[in-house]
Amino acid sequence: xxxxxxxxxxxxxxxxxxxxxxxxxxxxxxxxxxxxxxxxxxxxxxxxxxxxxxxxxxxxxxxxxxxxxxxxxxxxxxxxxxxxxxxxxxxxxxxxxxxxxxxxxxxxxxxx
Amino acid sequence: xxxxxxxxxxxxxxxxxxxxxxxxxxxxxxxxxxxxxxxxxxxxxxxxxxxxxxxxxxxxxxxxxxxxxxxxxxxxxxxxxxxxxxxxxxxxxxxxxxxxxxxxxxxxxxxxxxxxxxxxxxxxxxxxxxxxxxxxxxxxxxxxxxxxxxxxxxxxxxxxxxxxxxxxxxxxxxxxxxxxxxxxxxxxxxxxxxxxxxxxxxxxxxxxxxxxxxxxxxxxxxxxxxxxxxxxxxxxxxxxxxxxxxxxxxxxxxxxxxxxxxxxxxxxxxxxxxxxxxxxxxxxxxxxxxxxxxxxxxxxxxxxxxxxxxxxxxxxxxxxxxxxxxxxxxxxxxxxxxxxxxxxxxxxxxxxxxxxxxxxxxxxxxxxxxxxxxxxxxxxxxxxxxxxxxxxxxxxxxxxxxxxxxxxxxxxxxxxxxxxxxxxxxxxxxxxxxxxxxxxxxxxxxxxxxxxxxxxxxxxxxxxxxxxxxxxxxxxxxxxxxxxxxxxxxxxxxxxxxxxxxxxxxxxxxxxxxxxxxxxxxxxxxxxx
Numbered sequence: 001x002x003x004x005x006x007x008x009x010x011x012x013x014x015x016x017x018x019x020x021x022x023x024x025x026x027x028x029x030x031x032x033x034x035x036x037x038x039x040x041x042x043x044x045x046x047x048x049x050x051x052x053x054x055x056x057x058x059x060x061x062x063x064x065x066x067x068x069x070x071x072x073x074x075x076x077x078x079x080x081x082x083x084x085x086x087x088x089x090x091x092x093x094x095x096x097x098x099x100x101x102x103x104x105x106x107x108x109x110x111x112x
Numbered sequence: 113x114x115x116x117x118x119x120x121x122x123x124x125x126x127x128x129x130x131x132x133x134x135x136x137x138x139x140x141x142x143x144x145x146x147x148x149x150x151x152x153x154x155x156x157x158x159x160x161x162x163x164x165x166x167x168x169x170x171x172x173x174x175x176x177x178x179x180x181x182x183x184x185x186x187x188x189x190x191x192x193x194x195x196x197x198x199x200x201x202x203x204x205x206x207x208x209x210x211x212x213x214x215x216x217x218x219x220x221x222x223x224x225x226x227x228x229x230x231x232x233x234x235x236x237x238x239x240x241x242x243x244x245x246x247x248x249x250x251x252x253x254x255x256x257x258x259x260x261x262x263x264x265x266x267x268x269x270x271x272x273x274x275x276x277x278x279x280x281x282x283x284x285x286x287x288x289x290x291x292x293x294x295x296x297x298x299x300x301x302x303x304x305x306x307x308x309x310x311x312x313x314x315x316x317x318x319x320x321x322x323x324x325x326x327x328x329x330x331x332x333x334x335x336x337x338x339x340x341x342x343x344x345x346x347x348x349x350x351x352x353x354x355x356x357x358x359x360x361x362x363x364x365x366x367x368x369x370x371x372x373x374x375x376x377x378x379x380x381x382x383x384x385x386x387x388x389x390x391x392x393x394x395x396x397x398x399x400x401x402x403x404x405x406x407x408x409x410x411x412x413x414x415x416x417x418x419x420x421x422x423x424x425x426x427x428x429x430x431x432x433x434x435x436x437x438x439x440x441x442x443x444x445x446x447x448x449x450x451x452x453x454x455x456x457x458x459x460x461x462x463x464x465x466x467x468x469x470x471x472x473x474x475x476x477x478x479x480x481x482x483x484x485x486x487x488x489x490x491x492x493x494x495x496x497x498x499x500x501x502x503x504x505x506x507x508x509x510x511x512x513x514x515x516x517x518x519x520x521x522x523x524x525x526x527x528x529x530x531x532x533x534x535x536x537x538x539x540x541x542x543x544x545x546x547x548x549x550x551x552x553x554x555x556x557x558x559x560x561x562x563x564x565x566x567x568x569x570x571x572x573x574x575x576x577x578x579x580x581x582x583x584x585x586x587x588x589x590x591x592x593x594x595x596x597x598x599x600x601x602x603x604x605x606x607x608x609x610x611x612x613x614x615x616x617x618x619x620x621x622x623x624x625x626x627x628x629x630x631x632x633x634x635x636x637x638x639x640x641x
Contacts, residue, residue, distance in 0.1 A: 003222055003223050003224075003227070005624070005634075009634060010624065012633075013623060013624040013627045013628070013633070013634070014623055014624075016627050016631070016633065017623040017624075017626065017627050022627060022630070022631070025630055025631065026626065026630060029630060032203075033203045033204060036199075036203060037199070037200070037203050037204060040196065040199050041363070044192075044193075044196050044359070044363060045356075045359075047192070048189075048355070048356055048359040049356070051189060051341040051342070051345075051355070052341070052342070052345065052346065052352040052355055052356060053352065055340060055341055055342045055346055058340060058341050059337070059339075059340035059341075063323065064323030064324075064326075064327070065323045065324075065326040065327040065330065065339060066322065066323050066326070067339055067340065069185055069339070069340060069341050070185070070188075070326075070339070073188055073189075073192055074401075076192045076195070076196055077192070077195065077397055077400075077401060080195055080196050080198070080199060080393065080397060081393065081394075081397060083199055083203075084198075084199065084202055084389075084390055084393045087202060087203060088386065088390055091207075091386060096383065098631075099382075099630065099631040099632060102627070102631040102633055103631050103632050103633045105633075106627075106631070106633030106634060107633070110634070
């Protein structure tokens with residue numbers, strides 16, 4: 001059997017799930033998480049494929065001994081930091097207020 | 113004073129410090145939440161440090177800088193994969209798991225599935241992944257100490273493995289999650305400080321000019337393509353496919369590593385879980401950027417032909433060189449310092465892994481599968497301690513017999529199993545209402561079997577000069593990294609298991625799981641002492 005919860009808890013979960021607030025929260029979460037996941041995966045795979053199959057391009061020198069491969073690799077760091085920062089901003093502004101409200105609603109109705 | 117003496121003193125200092133922390137933590141460990149999750153009372157920054165300490169293993173500290181020192185640019189590819197992987201954890205896993213689970217990876221599945229089959233499956237893959245990872249660290253510790261003391265003796269290696277094993281059993285049985293976490297925090301601080309110090313010293317030698325460092329590395333390596341991709345992985349099409357396969361396992365494996373997943377339970381809220389991943393990304397990112405200086409620095413300043421075949425000693429030898437060279441006091445001190453950091457690194461990671469497997473055995477198998485939840489907290493914690501002892505003993509024995517295994521191979525295998533067996537079920541469970549018990553068990557066992565069997569049939573195990581059994585050949589699978597086949601296979605098994613069965617309860621409770629994971633309503637809370 002799955003983890004047990006009380007009928008009361010079950011009802012509150014269902015009630016929250018059916019509400020507009022929750023539907024909006026889920027929409028906002030998925031609208032950020034899914035496209036950005038696809039984006040960084042594609043960007044990373046592009047880098048892996050370029051390192052394997054476009055070695056001439058990757059070996060092109062830009063400044064001194066700095067070549068395209070190094071810059072492309074460093075850009076992966078930049079994009080990782082950038083996406084992490086964007087997500088944190090999105091979550092703080094767009095997700096946390098709704099999530100906090102629904103959590104308070106749950107605590108109040110289930111009573112703890 | 114010789115380097116061996118300073119090294120020994122610093123090793124003892126690390127041991128004394130971590131034992132002190134563990135004894136202190138044991139006094140604050142009362143119930144199961146304390147033992148498994150450190151009372152969920154760590155802050156985002158503390159947990160971020162602990163995650164970094166748990167994640168940056170000897171394989172990354174010694175292994176990646178060694179790979180760069182020997183193979184040039186191709187070694188840097190590991191650094192990138194290991195970092196980008198954290199976006200999967202941040203965007204898809206960390207917060208949702210914190211809100212919907214309790215102590216182990218299996219909790220989140222068991223919330224809406226039939227407990228016994230999914231807990232058994234998840235505990236199996238948790239123990240398998242952790243043991244592979246554990247072997248890598250312990251075998252590495254033996255080799256490291258033998259090389260540092262300049263004694264290539266089997267007895268010394270075995271002794272080191274036994275000492276490391278005994279310490280990790282002590283940390284985990286006595287200190288639980290609280291002790292383990294503080295050991296990891298201390299290690300992360302030591303590792304970051306040591307790495308920054310060596311990076312600054314290396315860069316100073318090249319006027320803080322990256323281009324000059326790279327040029328010197330290329331010239332000293334005698335390899336014109338040292339700074340370009342393809343030195344190792346670009347030889348033929350098969351090598352390229354193997355590399356892509358490795359790249360997939362690296363970015364998809366991190367978010368399925370059980371010892372990383374359970375760290376998200378040590379903070380009070382999902383918001384703190386997010387903060388901890390943000391800190392972890394910052395610290396891990398900074399660290400992997402510095403591997404450029406360590407690896408290319410070693411290539412530029414050392415005669416790399418004198419290093420061991422895997423390059424594991426590149427960082428310690430580089431520290432010696434930038435400290436003034438062999439025979440100088442500065443050189444001896446820095447060599448000892450970096451070796452002690454590496455030792456602390458290994459201790460922190462093995463403790464995390466042992467705790468993870470012990471938690472899963474006690475909480476999933478003992479408390480919920482065997483006893484069906486009819487246990488007291490006291491019994492469960494006692495079982496977790498017994499399990500930590502048992503797993504530690506098994507790991508010591510296996511490591512003694514597995515001394516010739518290649519460390520990088522064991523770590524890559526752990527990542528491949530994590531990506532193939534664990535990630536599919538985690539993702540399906542959170543995002544697919546129809547997903548059910550059979551899907552979860554098929555996904556876990558399918559991904560686990562596929563990755564282990566493919567590695568067994570690969571040139572890593574037989575048929576090549578560097579293989580585990582170089583004398584025989586049953587290598588019918590040509591790639592060393594199974595991920596490109598086993599990860600899609602894990603997802604496929606999870607899909608097929610789901611569509612061939614129905615589990616009305618699992619579907620009905622998806623709404624609850626969704627509300628709980630996204631809002632934190634009803635999630636586990638921190639313990640107050």
